[in-house]
Amino acid sequence: MKPSVVTTEPNGHVCSDCAVRGSAVCSSLDAAELREFEHLGRRVHFSSGETVFSEEDITTSFYNVLEGVMRLYKLLPDGRRQIVGFALPGDFLGMNLSGRHNFSADAIGMVTVCQFAKAPFGRFIEDRPQLLRRINELAIRELSQARDHMVLLGRRSADEKVASFLLGWRERLLALKGPSDTVPLPMSRQDIADYLGLTIETVSRTFTKLERHGTIEIIHGGISLLDPARVEALAAA
Amino acid sequence: MKPSVVTTEPNGHVCSDCAVRGSAVCSSLDAAELREFEHLGRRVHFSSGETVFSEEDITTSFYNVLEGVMRLYKLLPDGRRQIVGFALPGDFLGMNLSGRHNFSADAIGMVTVCQFAKAPFGRFIEDRPQLLRRINELAIRELSQARDHMVLLGRRSADEKVASFLLGWRERLLALKGPSDTVPLPMSRQDIADYLGLTIETVSRTFTKLERHGTIEIIHGGISLLDPARVEALAAA
DNA sequence: AAACGCAATTGACCCAGATCAATCCTGGCG
DNA sequence: CGCCAGGATTGATCTGGGTCAATTGCGTTT
Structure with missing residues (x-):
């Protein structure tokens, strides 16, 4: 193929x-x-x-x-x-x-x-x-x-999953692109949902909720962490 | 310690x-x-x-x-x-x-x-x-x-999780103790729940349900697979 | 054999997140 | 420029599995 x-x-x-x-x-x-x-x-x-x-x-x-x-x-x-x-x-x-x-x-x-x-x-x-x-x-x-991800999939709430994902993804990009509170998300909402064990609707709603609370800003092709500390608190790291 | x-x-x-x-x-x-x-x-x-x-x-x-x-x-x-x-x-x-x-x-x-x-x-x-x-x-x-387990945690229902667990555990014991439809479960229900990303109640209820359907028999310290084919079907392997 | 302790089971109820169903963008194209 | 398609968002409703609360079963101690 x-x-x-x-x-x-x-x-x-x-x-x-x-x-x-x-x-x-x-x-x-x-x-x-x-x-x-x-x-x-x-x-x-x-x-x-x-x-x-x-x-x-x-x-x-x-x-x-x-x-x-x-x-x-x-x-x-x-x-x-x-x-x-x-x-x-x-x-x-x-x-x-x-x-x-x-x-x-x-x-x-x-x-x-x-x-x-x-x-x-x-x-x-x-x-x-x-x-x-x-x-x-x-x-x-x-x-x-993989083990960290098992914890996320098995034991974290939707909010925690999304927050952990944003932080984890930012962390991985850090080594490649340097530190930034603007996190590019090249993958689709469906990809994020399938990564987190959620549905696309829940991912979308969670993003929207975070944005309404002023925690993140949804931008084209990614999100911006307006309040990284808040996101970390949500992730229950 | x-x-x-x-x-x-x-x-x-x-x-x-x-x-x-x-x-x-x-x-x-x-x-x-x-x-x-x-x-x-x-x-x-x-x-x-x-x-x-x-x-x-x-x-x-x-x-x-x-x-x-x-x-x-x-x-x-x-x-x-x-x-x-x-x-x-x-x-x-x-x-x-x-x-x-x-x-x-x-x-x-x-x-x-x-x-x-x-x-x-x-x-x-x-x-x-x-x-x-x-x-x-x-x-x-x-x-x-670990990757197989991520699929289980993120995308399988409680029934599928329990059925997959029984089959997977039996499979691992196969190499150690030889083939058997009687599966010893040395770990507690809480351990099983925490492995599958469920609660102890759900694990218990699922076992009971399987037993009522004549699919398994709950025995002391384990379970017996009365209908292994049925369990495999449930696991959606 | 009574009494205790702890795991397991069972029941009643609840809720986070799934499902179903419209919109609502946004970017590509005739 | 207007139309279209596919992704994203939002809303309404449903439900699988969680939560809370007894109860049961058993192995251990006395």
């Missing part, structure tokens, strides 16, 4: 000045290793809404997000959807034990990834424990986030 | 005939490595309800569960609890990036763990990529389970 709009650059890039050089898996490699590594990955672009891989697909590649945002989700047979996370630049996707992806991933807006064929990547890792350690670190970080 | 009832065996064990030798982290070590590894861990016993470690505690040890069941959970400031998983023999606990545990763990019934001091264990791993790879595998498996 390779989408037609995907474009691949034959080779117009170098890892050494990649945007995610410092934070992604490749941060564990030295300059010499990086030159070798460069041949393994190729940049691939996806446009908004395109699927990068689907749950249950055989895993043929790993992906390193370079630019943009992706939604990672699982579907129930009847169509209910749970977004298990949003991937941002520096995130590494595709690791699994079964040989099949255990969630689907698609682009929210334009996305650039660094794609690695599974086998050569596996071979490259083989004698580079540093890289393995880095991948393990990323997995452990994900796991910690 | 070392509990008084904890007992440590000076050395009455050998790794080579450990119950979890084949499935735990140590499955990645050969006989020679195992002998060296043996000196790193010590068996520690916990009795029912004792806390092995708490969220936010500085991580001083890693733990390999040998016997028994543990509940892993996070608390909100106001006391709401979310159980993020149950640990069984073979599970490895304590990995994190922050240097602090990101959840609490306590014993459900008698528990035996193999405890490793963080620093020596870290040193041992250093030049044994096989062990690191094994730890990574366990982390990836956990991550996959």
Whole structure:
């Protein structure tokens, strides 16, 4: 199911000045290793809404997000959807034990990834424990986030969910774009609802309520935290 | 907060005939490595309800569960609890990036763990990529389970949650105790509720409902699946 | 065997959030 | 510029599961 709009650059890039050089898996490699590594990955672009891989697909590649945002989700047979996370630049996707992806991933807006064929990547890792350690670190970080999200899904009210989401999302963007009380939300209300285990109406109503109380301002493509302290109180962190 | 009832065996064990030798982290070590590894861990016993470690505690040890069941959970400031998983023999606990545990763990019934001091264990791993790879595998498996659980918490009804839980728990015990339609439930109803994001009343009512329909039978310390197919249908797997 | 303690069950009622159903933007296009 | 489509908002109503409150069942102590 390779989408037609995907474009691949034959080779117009170098890892050494990649945007995610410092934070992604490749941060564990030295300059010499990086030159070798460069041949393994190729940049691939996806446009908004395109699927990068689907749950249950055989895993043929790993992906390193370079630019943009992706939604990672699982579907129930009847169509209910749970977004298990949003991937941002520096995130590494595709690791699994079964040989099949255990969630689907698609682009929210334009996305650039660094794609690695599974086998050569596996071979490259083989004698580079540093890289393995880095991948393990990323997995452990994900796991910690996943557990936090379980608490949110299982034990928080709608207001708390929305407030936690805004703070969490701002926090993640902090590392990428620097601190700001203006939080861009590239994903749809439906995406937010499916991430928080709510309906789109509840998300919308909660935003409106927060805005009426002067806590946030809903702006085009995002929200602005007028009273961050209030939001933090609501999140019951 | 070392509990008084904890007992440590000076050395009455050998790794080579450990119950979890084949499935735990140590499955990645050969006989020679195992002998060296043996000196790193010590068996520690916990009795029912004792806390092995708490969220936010500085991580001083890693733990390999040998016997028994543990509940892993996070608390909100106001006391709401979310159980993020149950640990069984073979599970490895304590990995994190922050240097602090990101959840609490306590014993459900008698528990035996193999405890490793963080620093020596870290040193041992250093030049044994096989062990690191094994730890990574366990982390990836956990991550996959965590994502499945997010779907359950965010998008399933109470009936589906309970049915999925029974099947999932049976599935996990399968590897340890062999196949059976009688599912022991060592944890309390409250534990089940906090795992599923429900209240104790809802869990109890759902069990009763299933029993009235002849789908399960509630027995002392567990349940019996009278109609496993029916339970699977309810789980909407 | 009576009495206690604690988990589990059951019942009655309530409410947060879902569902159903209109609008209301807003941006793209003829 | 006016029209259209898809996302977002808002309103009205419903309900699954929570809350509150007994009651039951059992294992332990005396």
